[in-house]
Amino acid sequence: MTSRYEQVLVVRDLRKVFGNPTSGVVAVDDVSFDIARGQTWGLIGESGSGKTTTGRMILGLEPATAGSVDFDGNEIVRARPKTLQALRRRMRMVFQDSGSAFNPRRPVGDQITYGLQRYGIASGAEARARTVALVERVGLEAAHLDRYVHEFSGGQRQRLGIARALITDPDFVVLDEPTAALDVSVQAQVLNLLKDLQAERGLTLLLVTHHLALVEHMCDHAGVLEHGRLVESGPVDRLLTDPRTETTRALLDAVLEPTA
Amino acid sequence: MQNPENSAPLLEVENLSVEFHTDGGVVHAVSGVDITLAPGEVRGLVGESGSGKSVTSLAVLGLLGTRRARITSGRILFRGTDLLRIPERELRGLRGSHIGMVSQNALSALDPSFPIGAQLVEVIRRHQGVDRAAARKLALESLELVRLPDAPRRLRAYPHELSGGQRQRVVIALALACRPELLLADEPTTALDATVQKQILDLLLRLNDELGTAVLLVTHDFGVVSHVCDSVTVMRRGKVLEQGVAKDVLRDPQHPYTQALVKAVPRLHLSESERAVPRQQRRLHEFSEVMASVGEAS
Numbered sequence: 001m002t003s004r005y006e007q008v009l010v011v012r013d014l015r016k017v018f019g020n021p022t023s024g025v026v027a028v029d030d031v032s033f034d035i036a037r038g039q040t041w042g043l044i045g046e047s048g049s050g051k052t053t054t055g056r057m058i059l060g061l062e063p064a065t066a067g068s069v070d071f072d073g074n075e076i077v078r079a080r081p082k083t084l085q086a087l088r089r090r091m092r093m094v095f096q097d098s099g100s101a102f103n104p105r106r107p108v109g110d111q112i113t114y115g116l117q118r119y120g121i122a123s124g125a126e127a128r129a130r131t132v133a134l135v136e137r138v139g140l141e142a143a144h145l146d147r148y149v150h151e152f153s154g155g156q157r158q159r160l161g162i163a164r165a166l167i168t169d170p171d172f173v174v175l176d177e178p179t180a181a182l183d184v185s186v187q188a189q190v191l192n193l194l195k196d197l198q199a200e201r202g203l204t205l206l207l208v209t210h211h212l213a214l215v216e217h218m219c220d221h222a223g224v225l226e227h228g229r230l231v232e233s234g235p236v237d238r239l240l241t242d243p244r245t246e247t248t249r250a251l252l253d254a255v256l257e258p259t260a
Numbered sequence: 261m262q263n264p265e266n267s268a269p270l271l272e273v274e275n276l277s278v279e280f281h282t283d284g285g286v287v288h289a290v291s292g293v294d295i296t297l298a299p300g301e302v303r304g305l306v307g308e309s310g311s312g313k314s315v316t317s318l319a320v321l322g323l324l325g326t327r328r329a330r331i332t333s334g335r336i337l338f339r340g341t342d343l344l345r346i347p348e349r350e351l352r353g354l355r356g357s358h359i360g361m362v363s364q365n366a367l368s369a370l371d372p373s374f375p376i377g378a379q380l381v382e383v384i385r386r387h388q389g390v391d392r393a394a395a396r397k398l399a400l401e402s403l404e405l406v407r408l409p410d411a412p413r414r415l416r417a418y419p420h421e422l423s424g425g426q427r428q429r430v431v432i433a434l435a436l437a438c439r440p441e442l443l444l445a446d447e448p449t450t451a452l453d454a455t456v457q458k459q460i461l462d463l464l465l466r467l468n469d470e471l472g473t474a475v476l477l478v479t480h481d482f483g484v485v486s487h488v489c490d491s492v493t494v495m496r497r498g499k500v501l502e503q504g505v506a507k508d509v510l511r512d513p514q515h516p517y518t519q520a521l522v523k524a525v526p527r528l529h530l531s532e533s534e535r536a537v538p539r540q541q542r543r544l545h546e547f548s549e550v551m552a553s554v555g556e557a558s
Contacts, residue, residue, distance in 0.1 A: 046453035047424075154309075183308040184480065185547035188524050192543050199540055210454060213526040217544055237535070240528065254454040255528050256461075256483030259510045 008172055008204045009035040009058065014067035014077075016053050016228070021065060027053050029228035030067065035172075035221075040198070040205040042215035042222030042236065044251065050228035055174045055208045059091050060084045071172065089119040092170040096177035098161025102149040108160050109135075109145025115167040131167065138163045138193060155186035159193070166197065176208045191218060212255055216240055224248050269337075270441055270474050271297040271320065276334035278315050278324065278498075289315045291498040292333070295476075299441060302468055302475045304485035304506060307495035308521075313478045316495070317444050320476070321361060322351045338442070357387040360435030360473075364447040366427035369434070370419040376403075376430050377415030380437055387438045402433040406463060425456035432463065439471060446478040461488050482525055486510055494518050520550035 016028040028050040035041040045051040056062035058069050060076045069076040074087055095101045102111055109131060116127040132142045138159040149157060158178060165173055175194065179187040191214065198205060207218055215222050216236055223233030224247055232245040243249045278290040290312040297303050307313040318324050320336055322343055336343040338359065343351060355361070363369055371379055380399035384390065390398070396415075403411035406429040419427055428448065435443055445464065449457035465488055468475055477489060485492050485506055493503040494515065502515040513519045524547040534542065 046455065184482075184521055184524050185308060188526065188544035188546045189548065191526075192546060195540070195543070211526070213528040216528055216530060217526055217542060220539060250455055252528070254458040256458070256481070256487045257527060258482035258486050258522050258525050 006037050007034040008037045008072055009041075009206070010068075010070040011054075011058065012068045012070075014054065014057055014069060015065045016050070016057060016062070017065045027228050028057065028064075031225070031228070031230045032067075033221075033223055033230065033233055035204055035206065037204055038198070038202050039220040040207055040218050042219035043206060043208045043225060044210065044212065044215055044222055045225035046210055046251075048227075049225040051208045051210075051225050052176055054225070055093070055176055055206060058206065059093055059174055060087070061093070086119075089115075089121075089168045090170050091172045091174075092165040092168065093174045093176065094158075094161050094165045094178050096180050097157075098164075099149055099152070099154070099157040101161060102157070102164075104149055106148075107146050108149055108152075112145070112160065112164045112167055115164065119168055121168060131163075134163050134167055135160075137197075138166075139189075153186075154182050155190060158182060158186075158190050162190075162194065162197070166201070169201070170203070172204045172206070174206045174208065177210070178207075179214070180209070180211070194218070212240060212251060224251065267298050268340075269296045270299045270301075270339060271295070271476070272335070272337040273316065273320065274335045274337070276316065276319060276336065277332045278312075278319055279330050279332055281328050281330065289329075289498050290319070293495070293498075293500050295493050295500070295503070297442070297474050297476060300468065300472045300474050302465075302477065302488055302490050304489035304492040305476055305478045305495065306480065306482065306485055306492055308480055310497070311495040312498040313495050314446055315498075317446055317476060317478050321355060321359065321444060322348070353387075356383060356440070357438040358440050358442065360438070360440040360443045362428070362431050362435050362443065362445040362448045364450050366424065366431045366451075367419060369431045370427065372419055375416045375418055376422075377417075380415075380430075380434060383434055384437050398437065402437045403430070405436070405467070406430070406433045408433070423456075424452055425459060428452060428456075428460050429463065432460070432467070436467060436471065436473065439473075441472075441474060443473050443475045444478070445475055447480070448477070449484065450479070450481070457484075458487075464488060482510060482522055494521075516551060516554040516556040519554060520547045520556075523547075523550045 012032050014028055014031045017024045017026050019025055031054055043051045043054060053062060057064045060079060064077045067077060071091060102108055113127050113131045116122045116130060122130055135145060140156060140159055179190050209215060219236050222236050222239055223230045226247045231247045243252060273293060273295040276290055276293045280287040280289050293316055305313045319331060331344060377399055380402055381395040384395040384398050400411060400415060403414060408414055408426060408429050449460050452460060464475060467473060479485060489506040492506040492509050494501045496517055502509060502518050510522060513522055523545045526544055
């Protein structure tokens with residue numbers, strides 16, 4: 001029943017104005033795009049372009065000023081808080097700095113398991129078993145669950161963040177600069193892990209990043225945000241080899257590669 | 261860029277070792293590091309977090325906190341003078357006038373409660389002993405040198421009124437106000453957007469060319485090294501693994517760690533063969549896999 005080309009996410013004229021709706025700062029300016037099931041869409045932009053705000057509005061974490069977000073037949077922008085809470089089981093987020101998204105005073109395991117209890121998916125021994133299985137899948141060990149976030153390296157924290165996002169078995173995940181804080185030697189491992197998990201679970205992903213090389217490796221389609229406007233979007237191979245706007249060209253020109 | 265050969269070295273770090281005394285015991289942050297910089301040379305000091313690259317640069321500046329950090333061996337010769345053997349007062353004179361510094365966070369290098377012009381004037385007067393009017397003139401010249409738009413008016417601007425890229429230009433102006441022979445830049449563009457990063461790096465290159473300032477550029481980014489550096493020193497776990505001409509090291513790294521690290525950088529513009537693989541099956545080169553393939557444990 002789910003055709004290969006079905007759109008999981010349909011974003012239309014999404015708008016965010018901070019402050020007064022007529023005179024305030026337009027952070028996101030009528031952004032529209034679709035993401036097909038199982039695909040990865042790259043949202044590219046520099047700081048202040050509105051890419052993180054867009055991601056947060058899509059998840060209903062930030063109220064939109066106008067526009068609509070359709071997630072698998074559910075309207076997000078005007079959804080009631082209760083509806084939104086229920087949908088959050090299926091749409092999750094991985095942050096740039098997962099370390100600071102964990103409570104430093106509680107063992108990380110409890111915080112991963114919480115998603116199962118929160119949505120009534122599992123409790124007790126079953127919740128523990130599911131948590132252990134997922135934590136092992138992302139490359140950590142059961143013994144890690146009783147530790148605190150400061151005991152982990154940057155790469156391990158990001159694996160924990162991925163486990164916490166995936167514990168509720170979501171359909172859609174927003175990845176906000178998931179490797180920007182990591183050393184080069186662990187970036188590829190985390191990105192390959194995300195790709196493998198996507199294939200295993202049929203995840204649809206929105207990758208928010210400023211890093212064009214990641215977009216080329218991870219994404220099927222992508223768009224470039226500048227001052228809140230989506231100035232260009234399309235299949236990644238076209239976008240990065242035949243850019244049609246000055247913004248995209250400038251971003252491509254600024255990429256510094258290790259060898260010419 | 262100047263030719264790094266056939267001239268007396270500007271900076272010689274010899275057998276430098278630094279240890280930190282922490283609650284968990286002694287940490288050997290830097291172990292027997294040797295680095296030489298010729299006048300006018302731009303050298304990248306590359307490594308991942310914990311490699312000792314920043315500690316090395318702080319040692320050169322004499323800015324290691326004395327309580328917990330201890331230099332256990334070595335010499336740091338700046339134009340032949342051992343910076344580890346001179347009084348703090350003399351070192352303070354060298355910092356600013358002969359050795360400038362640019363850090364990652366421009367906001368923390370600037371005082372939020374004074375206009376940038378006043379901060380430049382203070383630095384110039386302290387190190388050059390000129391009067392206020394002359395210092396103001398030099399301050400304006402410095403801002404024009406780093407191409408801060410609308411420089412005369414910006415002398416009265418406060419740091420928060422500038423963008424990140426403009427602030428980093430001001431910090432560079434501050435560091436170069438006294439025309440030092442050596443600039444230590446620790447991740448000077450890491451906090452900036454890619455397009456701004458390129459502008460700031462190009463500015464450093466132009467200043468290196470115009471003023472002949474040697475630069476020791478601390479970075480984790482091989483792309484940055486490739487764009488600006490004549491030479492490179494690769495560090496890991498407090499030790500130098502490899503050094504040489506930047507182009508050669510990047511093209512044909514000798515140490516397995518450097519090979520793996522260079523290969524692990526995600527590249528733009530896939531090759532034909534990479535593009536032929538369906539996107540879902542494409543994999544990035546993992547550092548640990550490359551290390552394993554050359555028979556090294558990562």
